[in-house]
Amino acid sequence: MAQQTVDKGLSRLGAAGLGLGGVTVALFSRAPWMHVSYFDDRVGGGVRDLSGAQWSTEVSAVSLLLVAAAIAVLALRRLPRRVIGAICALAAAVAVVSPMTLLTGGADPERVRVLLTAGAEDVQARAGSVSGMAELTSVELNSANLALTTLGFALAIAGGAAVALRPGRDSAKLNKYETEAVRKQKIGTDLEENPDSGRVLWDALDADIDPTDPSPDGSNPAGGNAGTRI
Template sequence: MSTPASENSSAPVAAAPVSDRKMSFIAGLLLMLGALLLWFASRMTWLTVEAFDDKAGASTIDLSGAAWSTEATAIALLLLVASVAAFALRKVGRRVVGAISALAAVGASWTPLMLLSNGADPQRAHQLLTSGAASQQASNPVSISSWAEITNITVSTAGPLVAMLGSAIALVGGVLLAMKPGSDGAKLNKYERKAQREEKLAEDLRATPDSGRVLWDALDADIDPTDLDPGRN
């Protein structure tokens, strides 16, 4: 009659580490998904700029998210690295990575949020197009002369919305990883395993000094059986 009760009492204890590892695994996947969405958004068109030059005439230029939000690509790469670190690091490292990722996700959401709420700044668009900064983020060179005028800017909401979605997902993953980093695995590193093995062999030598198996195991572990005093505790 006592056996089922003991089994039931031990079930939650065994399930807790599994649940912890599952939460950190989910957090890592959320960080990866957020990074991919943010990177994809940075390749989308965020702005369509119409400019007029009295020499070259009218021109229409598309600005990508990477050109308008210069930090988007860098943060996407950071979140991607963080997602890998969420699986590789130990508990404290995962907690730190989660906090950094959450802050980075908030930073990544700021530019698309301002663009959707306040619209595009014509002066900044003019600066990007005249300085050549936009050309570095485009497959084809895009630029205007310094005397060209910006006549109209159209905001494409799809790109900023995808960027905000990716930032939100990464924020959830970062907070989850920081709050629920999970427990470290029971597997010890090689130095801890070696120390435990040597301690166990020393105890076996004191308990059964005449055992051939123990003697061979001790020699294999570079332990001299004659250095151990069987009578000491």
């Protein structure tokens, strides 16, 4: 039996990049991206952490997309995995803007205030929201968490690009059922046209087709016993 080698291109390596990137982003987007110190005349001062998921909600969504895509790339055929690779590379390239902007330009104090007060009521309700009258005294970025989140997106961009550019070829097994159906249909036609051919009979037996009844539904298309030769 001839050994067949299937070219997977860079799909496996790309899937690893997508998966590792997605997991990295998921972990470090839930970690604090900044530590905010504030002071309130009524209740005094305090420190609040803002995570990446709070600062940029799309980051968490993209991390889930990347992990799911890594699994899909290994299971799907050539064209779908190429499309998925391109979409993930684009999504990661858009989402990485947020942590990179913080690293290079710092945080916008007004946005920090909004997230800590009215704009983050759903997030801060359990821990107690910061009063809108509070004064922000400092915003300290967690450069390590931001850098690792950026690294995760970089891995995902590289992985998605690898899958999109080099998706490889489909295994013959993926076409097994389509090929088998076409083959059986052809053998059935050959049995009707040339039922005495030894080659056709052997092909039918090899394809698990009863040469005495070549029709797919078990009825004899000839209407009689024309195909009873063995």
